[in-house]
Amino acid sequence: MLRQPLPKPIEDNFIISDVQPHSRDKHHYVKNYLDAFSTSMFDKWKHRCYVDLFSGSGIENVQGFGLDWGSPLIAAQMPKPFTNLFLNDKDTTKIHALTERIKAFPQPNAPMIFNEDANSAVSKIVPLIPSRGSLTLAFIDPYGLHISLDSIGLLSGRQSDLIIYFPDRVDMLRNWSEYYMDNEKSNLDQFLGTGEWRSLLSDANSDKHPELLYGIYEKQLRKFGYEWFDSKRIYAQGSRPIYRLIFATKHERGLGIWKNVSLKGLDGQSSFNW
Numbered sequence: 001m002l003r004q005p006l007p008k009p010i011e012d013n014f015i016i017s018d019v020q021p022h023s024r025d026k027h028h029y030v031k032n033y034l035d036a037f038s039t040s041m042f043d044k045w046k047h048r049c050y051v052d053l054f055s056g057s058g059i060e061n062v063q064g065f066g067l068d069w070g071s072p073l074i075a076a077q078m079p080k081p082f083t084n085l086f087l088n089d090k091d092t093t094k095i096h097a098l099t100e101r102i103k104a105f106p107q108p109n110a111p112m113i114f115n116e117d118a119n120s121a122v123s124k125i126v127p128l129i130p131s132r133g134s135l136t137l138a139f140i141d142p143y144g145l146h147i148s149l150d151s152i153g154l155l156s157g158r159q160s161d162l163i164i165y166f167p168d169r170v171d172m173l174r175n176w177s178e179y180y181m182d183n184e185k186s187n188l189d190q191f192l193g194t195g196e197w198r199s200l201l202s203d204a205n206s207d208k209h210p211e212l213l214y215g216i217y218e219k220q221l222r223k224f225g226y227e228w229f230d231s232k233r234i235y236a237q238g239s240r241p242i243y244r245l246i247f248a249t250k251h252e253r254g255l256g257i258w259k260n261v262s263l264k265g266l267d268g269q270s271s272f273n274w
Contacts, residue, residue, distance in 0.1 A: 006031075006077050009059045009067045014097030016067065019060045022234050022242065024068060025266050029232055029245055030139060030163060031074050032261035037137050037161070040257060042080040047134035049084040050075045051125060051155065053118040054141045056089055057097035071139050072098060076105040086128065088114040088121040118142065122151040129158045136160040144171050149193025149220055156224035161254050166217065166231070166244040168210045176201060193220050214244065221248050228255035232262055 034050070041048055058073040069077070072087045085107060089095045095115040102111055112128060114121045129136055138160050140147055144167065152162070172188055180186040181198060189195050192213075200212045218229055226248040236242050247258045 006069060006074065009069055009073075011067070012059075012101070014059075014100060015057050015093050016059050016061050016097075017056055017070075017094070019062055020236070021063055021065060022236055023060060024062055024065060025234050026141075026165075026245060027068065027071065027074065028266040029262050030071055033163065033247075033258055034075055034078055034137065036257050036261045037254075038078045038080045038082055041135055045133060045135040047084060047130045048082050049086065049129050049134055049136040049158075050082045051086045051129075051136055051138040051160075052141070053088050053121060053125075053138070053147065053151075054143060055087040055095070055098055056091075057094040058101045059097075071141060073101060073105065075139075076102055076107065076111070081108055083108045084129070085109075085111040086114075086125045087111055088116065088118060088125070090115065090117050118146060119148050119151045122154045126154050126157060131158070134159060138162050140164040145187035145191040148190040150190075152221070153224050156226070159250070161250075162221075162226070162246070162248040164246045164248070166214070166246045168213050168243060170242045172213055173206075173209050192216055210241075214246075217246070218248075225250050228252055230255060230258055230262070 038048060052072045052075065055072040056070045058070045060068050060070050062068050072085070075082060075085060087098060089098070092115055095113060099113055112125070114124060136155070136158050138155050140152070140162060142165060155162070176188060176197070180188040183189075184195055188197065194216065197213060197216055200216070201209055204212055214231065221229070228249045228251065229247065231244040231246045233241050234243050234245060247255070249255055249258070
């Protein structure tokens with residue numbers, strides 16, 4: 001758990017996005033890993049960078065629970081600060097709100113904030129990450145399948161751990177046969193970086209589909225040098241599985257940190273991957 005609980009956000013004059021309750025579970029894992037990552041690597045790496053390509057406005061209104069921090073302002077409040085924050089969102093209103101809100105949290109270096117499509121922002125962010133003495137954590141939390149595998153490949157050119165939103169049950173499996181099957185340039189093809197999913201899903205029983213998709217993606221990430229993986233299944237209210245958070249790292253130590261902080265869910269119960 002986070003060593004120092006964050007204060008609750010308060011209303012201001014900027015946009016606050018409405019999100020579903022499962023957002024709390026997602027940020028529970030992200031928050032705990034951000035804390036462990038930034039703390040354990042504080043004296044080991046000169047540059048400790050955080051990349052958030054779908055940052056939103058920084059504050060969310062969680063249905064039934066009230067205001068909560070979004071991922072960029074969680075990162076900005078770590079007790080052991082990141083040396084560099086690279087934040088992006090293509091929504092101009094959200095990025096304006098984030099730019100104003102983050103001023104309340106002074107950083108070792110001024111956050112670098114971008115307002116464009118994530119796949120374009122990556123090509124600008126990666127060259128700004130120091131090529132030596134740096135370790136990066138990238139949180140990839142798209143609003144759908146709006147990040148290409150090529151963009152992940154660019155991030156992997158730096159020493160980067162990844163936490164990736166993997167919408168297998170809320171987009172991939174809901175739309176593959178109707179919207180993606182006959183379009184070889186579909187979002188699903190771009191996200192996975194391959195079209196092999198077509199034959200695999202067509203030939204397998206539907207209960208095998210989630211693991212087949214995860215297996216394809218892990219294989220693709222291995223091409224970039226990632227060797228150690230874990231994932232957490234996130235559920236909607238009523239215990240309906242909706243997506244995974246995938247963790248990927250090139251070093252076993254990173255996996256050990258992730259597993260340690262992700263043992264228990266937000267409710268304090270041990271979590272499993274189904």
